[in-house]
Amino acid sequence: xxxxxxxxxxxxxxxxxxxxxxxxxxxxxxxxxxxxxxxxxxxxxxxxxxxxxxxxxxxxxxxxxxxxxxxxxxxxxxxxxxxxxxxxxxxxxxxxxxxxxxxxxxxxxxxxxxxxxxxxxxxxxxxxxxxxxxxxxxxxxxxxxxxxxxxxxxxxxxxxxxxxxxxxxxxxxxxxxxxxxxxxxxxxxxxxxxxxxxxxxxxxxxxxxxxxxxxxxxxxxxxxxxxxxxxxxxxxxxxxxxxxxxxxxxxxxxxxxxxxxxxxxxxxxxxxxxxxxxxxxxxxxxxxxxxxxxxxxxxxxxxxxxxxxxxxxxxxxxxxxxxxxxxxxxxxxxxxxxxxxxxxxxx
Amino acid sequence: xxxxxxxxxxxxxxxxxxxxxxxxxxxxxxxxxxxxxxxxxxxxxxxxxxxxxxxxxxxxxxxxxxxxxxxxxxxxxxxxxxxxxxxxxxxxxxxxxxxxxxxxxxxxxxxxxxxxxxxxxxxxxxxxxxxxxxxxxxxxxxxxxxxxxxxxxxxxxxxxxxxxxxxxxxxxxxxxxxxxxxxxxxxxxxxxxxxxxxxxxxxxxxxxxxxxxxxxxxxxxxxxxxxxxxxxxxxxxxxxxxxxxxxxxxxxxxxxxxxxxxxxxxxxxxxxxxxxxxxxxxxxxxxxxxxxxxxxxxxxxxxxxxxxxxxxxxxxxxxxxxxxxxxxxxxxxxxxxxxxx
Numbered sequence: 001x002x003x004x005x006x007x008x009x010x011x012x013x014x015x016x017x018x019x020x021x022x023x024x025x026x027x028x029x030x031x032x033x034x035x036x037x038x039x040x041x042x043x044x045x046x047x048x049x050x051x052x053x054x055x056x057x058x059x060x061x062x063x064x065x066x067x068x069x070x071x072x073x074x075x076x077x078x079x080x081x082x083x084x085x086x087x088x089x090x091x092x093x094x095x096x097x098x099x100x101x102x103x104x105x106x107x108x109x110x111x112x113x114x115x116x117x118x119x120x121x122x123x124x125x126x127x128x129x130x131x132x133x134x135x136x137x138x139x140x141x142x143x144x145x146x147x148x149x150x151x152x153x154x155x156x157x158x159x160x161x162x163x164x165x166x167x168x169x170x171x172x173x174x175x176x177x178x179x180x181x182x183x184x185x186x187x188x189x190x191x192x193x194x195x196x197x198x199x200x201x202x203x204x205x206x207x208x209x210x211x212x213x214x215x216x217x218x219x220x221x222x223x224x225x226x227x228x229x230x231x232x233x234x235x236x237x238x239x240x241x242x243x244x245x246x247x248x249x250x251x252x253x254x255x256x257x258x259x260x261x262x263x264x265x266x267x268x269x270x271x272x273x274x275x276x277x278x279x280x281x282x283x284x285x286x287x288x289x290x291x292x293x294x295x296x297x298x299x300x301x302x303x304x305x306x307x308x309x310x311x312x313x314x315x316x317x318x319x320x321x322x323x324x325x326x327x328x329x330x331x332x333x334x335x336x337x338x339x340x341x342x343x344x345x346x347x
Numbered sequence: 348x349x350x351x352x353x354x355x356x357x358x359x360x361x362x363x364x365x366x367x368x369x370x371x372x373x374x375x376x377x378x379x380x381x382x383x384x385x386x387x388x389x390x391x392x393x394x395x396x397x398x399x400x401x402x403x404x405x406x407x408x409x410x411x412x413x414x415x416x417x418x419x420x421x422x423x424x425x426x427x428x429x430x431x432x433x434x435x436x437x438x439x440x441x442x443x444x445x446x447x448x449x450x451x452x453x454x455x456x457x458x459x460x461x462x463x464x465x466x467x468x469x470x471x472x473x474x475x476x477x478x479x480x481x482x483x484x485x486x487x488x489x490x491x492x493x494x495x496x497x498x499x500x501x502x503x504x505x506x507x508x509x510x511x512x513x514x515x516x517x518x519x520x521x522x523x524x525x526x527x528x529x530x531x532x533x534x535x536x537x538x539x540x541x542x543x544x545x546x547x548x549x550x551x552x553x554x555x556x557x558x559x560x561x562x563x564x565x566x567x568x569x570x571x572x573x574x575x576x577x578x579x580x581x582x583x584x585x586x587x588x589x590x591x592x593x594x595x596x597x598x599x600x601x602x603x604x605x606x607x608x609x610x611x612x613x614x615x616x617x618x619x620x621x622x623x624x625x626x627x628x629x630x631x632x633x634x635x636x637x638x639x640x641x642x643x644x645x646x647x648x649x650x651x652x653x654x655x656x657x658x659x660x661x662x663x664x665x666x667x668x669x670x671x672x673x674x675x676x677x678x679x680x681x682x683x684x685x686x687x688x
Binding site: 082084135207231233268273 | 428432
């Protein structure tokens, strides 16, 4: 049973790991292969700061909220393990700032210590009159993706550096199931007008005195189009750009100035920070995550694709819940092919 | 008295901040800092510089609270300015955890730090051996940066600083009109204060930049304080010990205790061991005194004995000491005009 995962960002690698963990003992013939044209540190995931935080409004997408929770709980469970440092996983507290009172988010009871900001705390942020404080997690992909890659390699998963042009290409080589984690480029494999780029640009600086994340929100400009500061284990990420429909991966001088000026106004201490890098990337945005099975007829064969893409600006936040959902879909494929040696995995 | 000459003895956080307050309150004063040690070799340099007050048994609580509030307000403004990184001041959030519920659930400073609240059940799960905790956000003064920043501000006011060991305050009476004694542990010898005793602290300064939160055991013995470049792991409270030598057994013990609060510290690198003697006293001595010897008078202002709480109250006590210097100047001017009659 050959399973090909397309994509080696956080979604592809975690889906591969989850499937391997759940099924390698049930399906002795299971062979996993990862195909990608970009590997860490050149994936979209690598550009993300790595903060676990869903969007502030879930628009009724309860399934996604559940996947977010599953991811948080899974990561929290690993916090005290010896692997945490290698995974790039650590706790971090910080602020979400608003210009007017807002309803509490769907994730208020998922994170730790969620509360409203006190008047004295708001003095730190002129222009913002309302906000939240909570403790969440950071999962830095520049560590997490290599950690996932090592785990997968140890388990005998094979990696292929190539751009897959079609699902057919893999099926004709004898692949039985494709897990489509192609992120922004899923449209190249199968047109999906709902998948659009949410272009982001970030500035990485050295500012080790910043110990909190600060995310501002402006209901008029939309999510992540308002300054944010996210301290990592080595660099602090400054951002605040979300341009729907913009496919450019070139750094824009105008966006640089917007980010720099806004973040320094937000946190005057940043004025002395040294700029180390600039990066642009495309959030694979979709009205909802596409996580579903598709059976494709190829001649007299039924080929199975599990789609797992369209995670927008919350891929890291939701990845493990989605990986487990993808694994469940895989389990049902095995059931149908009567390949699993026991009645499906207990999840 | 046109330009009173003030000598400040001591160049730790107390000496430097007191000198700075004097220049602010009395711009006509000529201030000189004298110390046998300057940063990075002062007791202050060993401390993590966390604004979490120590409670002095014999100082009225309202006075301690006032000192802390002034200090917090002063540093809060710096942390939110472009000077923050140079001054080494930054906000940090975290937890104080207790193995058994403390009798005083609300410390006197709970309304001065930010966002003080009890920890939730979910948060306490991270600390299986602890049953109660408090979460809050406070400030940290990283040293050497903070001391170097104070020195820079002092130099800008024209304050001179000299490396000099003062063995007796009377050495200074011919060159200076007023002496300010911020000698910390040195006051034991310098002014013979037997109520002052060392509480030896050993700490580890490690590289663990993924640690963004502080964790402190309410017993005050085990703590993890993330600074700009290093995390301070502590510690010890060896009352009466004068030893400045690191102890290897203590190092392992501190490391183990901190790892049990924060397991990821197992991956910490570049461990540096430091020792400081907290200049401890039942109350902080912020007091005016006029020394007298053979008909000669020497006004002295004391500002020492801050023990484990130096950073937490430094600016408040510095302001109070500076006002006492102002009183000394008025007294000198009063007596000199009487002398003219």
